[in-house]
Amino acid sequence: MESRLTRWLLGIWTFLVLLFLFVPVAIIVVYAFNSSNIQSWPIPGLSLKWFGSTWHNQEVRTALWLSIKAALLATTLSVLLGSAAALAVHRFRFFGRDAVSFIVVLPIALPGVITGIALNSFFGFWHFGLSYWTIVIGHTTFCIVIVYNNVIARLRRIPGSLRDASMDLGADGFATFRRITLPMLSTALLSGALLAFALSLDEVIVTTFTAGAQNTLPLWIFGAIRLGQRLPEVNVVVTVVMLATVIPVILAYRLMNQTAADSGK
Amino acid sequence: MSQGAAIDHAPPARLGRRLSAMLWRRPRWAAAALLVPPMGWFVLIYLAALVTLFVAAFWQVDDFTGEIIHRWTLRNFETLATSPTYRTIALRTVGIAAAVTVTDIVLAFPCAYFMARIAGPKLRATLFTLMLLPIWLSYIARVYAWRLILAHDGVLNWALGEVGLPPANIGYTNIAMWLVFSYIWLPFMITPIYAAIERVPGSLFEASADLGARGLRTFTKVTLPLVVPGIIAGSIFTFSLTLGDYITPVLIGGTGSSFIGNVVYANVGIANDIPFAAAFATIPAVVMLIYLSIARRLGAFEML
Known part of the structure; x- marks a missing residue:
C-alpha cells in the first residue's frame, strides 16, 4: 500500500484543490456585501444596500421569472422522457439499444456552441420564432441525460426478483410499476429533477442561441458583466443564486446515493 | 394470473x-x-x-439581401481554409482545450486517488459532494469571480503585493483563459477518474506488491492502465466544454483571444451569416464525434 508520506501528500493535494475550487466562490460572496460600487480588493467596507436595490430591479425579476418558468417545464419534460428511455433500455433488448445512451449524452458531450447553433439553424429553417418554447426545447434536450443517468443507475440496483414476486402475487404490469418500481425510483427521479432544474437555471451557451431577445437570469448576468453595468447587483444575484443552489444539490446527492432498499420504504 | x-x-x-x-x-x-x-x-x-x-454549412448568404440561399457551395470552407485569422482561432481553441484537459488530469488524479483509496467512507462522501458541488453552482458566477480576481486591482495582485512581489497582470490573456477553463471544468474530471479507481479491486494492488512491484511500478503498470477509461471519460467533458465555450473568452480573454464559439456567436447575432457559422462549428463537431466514438470503444461511457 501507499507509504505514509504518499498518503499525506495526496491529502494535502486534495485539500489544496478544494481551496482552489472554493476560494473564488467565497470571494464573490464577499463582493456582494461590498459597500462601494467599485469592484476592487480589498473592499472598503461591508453593506447590505445592494441586496435592496437588486430586489427592486425589474429586469432581474423578469429574467428570474423566465428562468424559473423555463426550468420548471424543461425539468418536467426531461423527467418524463429521460425515465421512459431509461426504463426501455433497462428492461428490453432491441436494435440500437446501445445507441440510446450515446444519443442522450450527445447534447452535453458535444461542444455547447454546436448544440446552440444547430438548434438555432433548425428553428430558423422551419421559421419557428425564438421564444419561451425554444428555450424550453433546448434545455429539455440537454437535461434528459441527467435524469436518464440517474434512473438507469437506480434501475440497475433494483433486484429483478421484486418485480417477478409482484407479478406472481397477481399484480399486473401497471400495478407492479405503480407499487414496486415507481416507489423505488422516486428518490432517483427527485434527485434527477433537482439536478436538471439546477442545470437549466444556470445554462448560458445554448440559451443565447435559443432565447432570441429575451433574457434568462444567466443571460442578464452575462450582458451586465460584458457591458460593465450594475456590477454590484450582479454580485448579489450570483451570490443568491449560488446559495440557493447549494441545498437542493446536496439533497440531490444524498438521494442519489441511497440504496434501492432504503428508497423502497 | x-x-x-x-x-x-x-x-x-x-x-x-x-x-x-x-x-x-x-x-x-x-x-x-x-x-x-x-x-x-x-x-x-x-x-x-x-x-x-x-x-x-454548404449554403451561403446573399451579399445584398442577407437571405440564406439554399445552393450548394464550398465557399465557407474555402474561407476557413485560406484565412490565417480563422486558422489561428481554430488552433487557439483546440490548443487551449488540450492544455486544459492535461491540467485537469494532473489536478484531478491525486484527488480522485485520495478519495477512492485513502479517505474513510465518511470523508469520501463529504469530499465527493464538495468536489462536485461547483458543477451546479452558477457557471457564469464562477467565471465572473475570476474576472474580479485577475483584475488590476483584484485579489491576485493584492496578495502578490502583500508578500512583496510585483503584480502579475495576467488578466485578458491566453494564460488567464487556460487557468479559468481548468478551474471551471475540473470537477468533470474528478468524478470519472474516481469512479474508475474505485472499480479496481484492492486485491490487485496487493497482488502487485506481493509480486515485488514498488509503489511507482504498481502505479504505472496496474493503476494507470485500469484508470485510462475514466481519464478519457473526463477528458470528453473538459475538452468538449472548452471547445464549445465562448463566454469565458469574452469575459476573461478580452480582445484578440476569440474562440471558434465567438466567431460562431458573432455570425449568428451581428453578422447574420448562419451558413458560415455552421461551417466553422462543424470543425469542433467532427473532432468531438471522432473522439466520442473512440472513447466509446475504449469503454469510457461506463464512467460518465
Missing part, C-alpha cells in the same frame, strides 16, 4: 389488466411505447438540428 385478483377489480381495471397482459405478451409494443417519445424527441429535434447544421 390468479382468479381472486381478477374478481376484485372493477371493469376499468380489467381493461388495464388486459392491456397489461397484451404488453407482456408483446414486449415490442411496451418497448415502443416507452421509447418513441424520448427517441422521437432526439431524432426529430436534436439529430434533425445537427443535420440542418451540417447542410447549412
Whole structure:
C-alpha cells in the first residue's frame, strides 16, 4: 500500500484543490456585501444596500421569472422522457439499444456552441420564432441525460426478483410499476429533477442561441458583466443564486446515493 | 394470473389488466411505447438540428439581401481554409482545450486517488459532494469571480503585493483563459477518474506488491492502465466544454483571444451569416464525434 508520506501528500493535494475550487466562490460572496460600487480588493467596507436595490430591479425579476418558468417545464419534460428511455433500455433488448445512451449524452458531450447553433439553424429553417418554447426545447434536450443517468443507475440496483414476486402475487404490469418500481425510483427521479432544474437555471451557451431577445437570469448576468453595468447587483444575484443552489444539490446527492432498499420504504 | 385478483377489480381495471397482459405478451409494443417519445424527441429535434447544421454549412448568404440561399457551395470552407485569422482561432481553441484537459488530469488524479483509496467512507462522501458541488453552482458566477480576481486591482495582485512581489497582470490573456477553463471544468474530471479507481479491486494492488512491484511500478503498470477509461471519460467533458465555450473568452480573454464559439456567436447575432457559422462549428463537431466514438470503444461511457 501507499507509504505514509504518499498518503499525506495526496491529502494535502486534495485539500489544496478544494481551496482552489472554493476560494473564488467565497470571494464573490464577499463582493456582494461590498459597500462601494467599485469592484476592487480589498473592499472598503461591508453593506447590505445592494441586496435592496437588486430586489427592486425589474429586469432581474423578469429574467428570474423566465428562468424559473423555463426550468420548471424543461425539468418536467426531461423527467418524463429521460425515465421512459431509461426504463426501455433497462428492461428490453432491441436494435440500437446501445445507441440510446450515446444519443442522450450527445447534447452535453458535444461542444455547447454546436448544440446552440444547430438548434438555432433548425428553428430558423422551419421559421419557428425564438421564444419561451425554444428555450424550453433546448434545455429539455440537454437535461434528459441527467435524469436518464440517474434512473438507469437506480434501475440497475433494483433486484429483478421484486418485480417477478409482484407479478406472481397477481399484480399486473401497471400495478407492479405503480407499487414496486415507481416507489423505488422516486428518490432517483427527485434527485434527477433537482439536478436538471439546477442545470437549466444556470445554462448560458445554448440559451443565447435559443432565447432570441429575451433574457434568462444567466443571460442578464452575462450582458451586465460584458457591458460593465450594475456590477454590484450582479454580485448579489450570483451570490443568491449560488446559495440557493447549494441545498437542493446536496439533497440531490444524498438521494442519489441511497440504496434501492432504503428508497423502497 | 390468479382468479381472486381478477374478481376484485372493477371493469376499468380489467381493461388495464388486459392491456397489461397484451404488453407482456408483446414486449415490442411496451418497448415502443416507452421509447418513441424520448427517441422521437432526439431524432426529430436534436439529430434533425445537427443535420440542418451540417447542410447549412454548404449554403451561403446573399451579399445584398442577407437571405440564406439554399445552393450548394464550398465557399465557407474555402474561407476557413485560406484565412490565417480563422486558422489561428481554430488552433487557439483546440490548443487551449488540450492544455486544459492535461491540467485537469494532473489536478484531478491525486484527488480522485485520495478519495477512492485513502479517505474513510465518511470523508469520501463529504469530499465527493464538495468536489462536485461547483458543477451546479452558477457557471457564469464562477467565471465572473475570476474576472474580479485577475483584475488590476483584484485579489491576485493584492496578495502578490502583500508578500512583496510585483503584480502579475495576467488578466485578458491566453494564460488567464487556460487557468479559468481548468478551474471551471475540473470537477468533470474528478468524478470519472474516481469512479474508475474505485472499480479496481484492492486485491490487485496487493497482488502487485506481493509480486515485488514498488509503489511507482504498481502505479504505472496496474493503476494507470485500469484508470485510462475514466481519464478519457473526463477528458470528453473538459475538452468538449472548452471547445464549445465562448463566454469565458469574452469575459476573461478580452480582445484578440476569440474562440471558434465567438466567431460562431458573432455570425449568428451581428453578422447574420448562419451558413458560415455552421461551417466553422462543424470543425469542433467532427473532432468531438471522432473522439466520442473512440472513447466509446475504449469503454469510457461506463464512467460518465
